[in-house]
Amino acid sequence: MASDGAGSLRPGGRTARTREAIAVALQAELLDVGYGGTTIDRIAQRAGVAKTTVYRRWGSVGQLVVDMFTQAAGAQIPIADTGSLEGDLRELARSSIALLQTPQRRTIFDIVVREAVHDPTARAALTAFFAARIDNAAVIVRRAVARGEVPADTDAAEVIRLVGAPYYARLFITGDPIGPEDADRAAAVVALAAREGLLATPARHQHSTPPA
Amino acid sequence: MASDGAGSLRPGGRTARTREAIAVALQAELLDVGYGGTTIDRIAQRAGVAKTTVYRRWGSVGQLVVDMFTQAAGAQIPIADTGSLEGDLRELARSSIALLQTPQRRTIFDIVVREAVHDPTARAALTAFFAARIDNAAVIVRRAVARGEVPADTDAAEVIRLVGAPYYARLFITGDPIGPEDADRAAAVVALAAREGLLATPARHQHSTPPA
Numbered sequence A, B: 001m002a003s004d005g006a007g008s009l010r011p012g013g014r015t016a017r018t019r020e021a022i023a024v025a026l027q028a029e030l031l032d033v034g035y036g037g038t039t040i041d042r043i044a045q046r047a048g049v050a051k052t053t054v055y056r057r058w059g060s061v062g063q064l065v066v067d068m069f070t071q072a073a074g075a076q077i078p079i080a081d082t083g084s085l086e087g088d089l090r091e092l093a094r095s096s097i098a099l100l101q102t103p104q105r106r107t108i109f110d111i112v113v114r115e116a117v118h119d120p121t122a123r124a125a126l127t128a129f130f131a132a133r134i135d136n137a138a139v140i141v142r143r144a145v146a147r148g149e150v151p152a153d154t155d156a157a158e159v160i161r162l163v164g165a166p167y168y169a170r171l172f173i174t175g176d177p178i179g180p181e182d183a184d185r186a187a188a189v190v191a192l193a194a195r196e197g198l199l200a201t202p203a204r205h206q207h208s209t210p211p212a
Helices: A013-037 A040-047 A051-058 A061-072 A085-100 A103-116 A120-146 A156-174 A180-195 B013-037 B040-047 B051-058 B061-072 B085-100 B103-116 B120-146 B156-174 B180-195
Strands: none
Touching (some): A013 A040, A013 A061, A013 A103, A040 A061, A061 A103, A085 A103, A085 A120, A085 A156, A085 A180, A103 A120, A103 B156, A120 A156, A120 B156, A156 A180, A156 B103, A156 B120, A156 B156, A180 B180, B013 B040, B013 B103, B051 B061, B085 B103, B085 B120, B085 B156, B103 B120, B120 B156
């Protein structure tokens, strides 16, 4: 075990270096021994920081993962401009699936999805991640509206949500494999539905839970 | 704590009664104190059986939940025959969402989804549940093919999967509320895509992981 007292979080470069060392150690441990085998003690030892530093700041491996996920989530997928709604959605979905097929990325994502079922901090992190992704990708729908490809009242958030739903449901619910063909099919289905006016912002049906 | 030695599992009616008592106690505990607060000891005490009985058979609350889920999963959603693909899919999705909005059902489902991320037994239980549901609901697509509503090579499993994907993704990934309007939209989108031939069984693109 690491000795206590060394490497405490302090303002400035040292805190950032400590955080980076812990992030690297966390990733390595998760890939080496899985979520069930990863402990704060092992992460601290691997990062060369005091375990009390890690316990004081994060408390558990789950909270550490959620915090690292939130830090990394700022990097959004670049949005392609292919000239068609279907093309743009296909590129978005292909990039997203490629990320989910990266072992390092998938490991972290798995844990956040798992923790989000019961942990409010993880739930908030995951919801914030998707709110930012939807915000970032909504330009795809605005461009399609500007081209006259889809009706002006198309619900951009729902378009982006529906493109991702099939492969997230495969991964986490039905347990089916995912591949680029899931991106292509989802893009074709959602683009068709949007063009046919099925994805308009609901005028009267509101969700039973009011939006936050 | 319950005393050891009483209520051990034995063949016949007593085993069934013990299992039923444990299932009832598990549900009650989960609703009372949540997954984090539920312990084998508390379940055993509430069910009036020896905690060793529960430990020996299931080992953990997670495994107990998975086993109870598998026992209950045999009961399939009744399949409506409305005369149209969209109507049948809408009824299927509405029934599924209504079940997910039942607190008792949702509690168990949440835990299985959570455990399935890392536990192979939970993963297998969830995958088997959806394989059975798809098998049960595929008649919806066969009827639509027989009516000439969709092409003969429509992928029935993918149709059923895609109808559920939007509300499962809302619940477990993006953290959005669900309601009957999600059922109606999913049914409309998937029925349109199937009619337009977008959901044909893939002829050449195979998944990177071979089907089991």
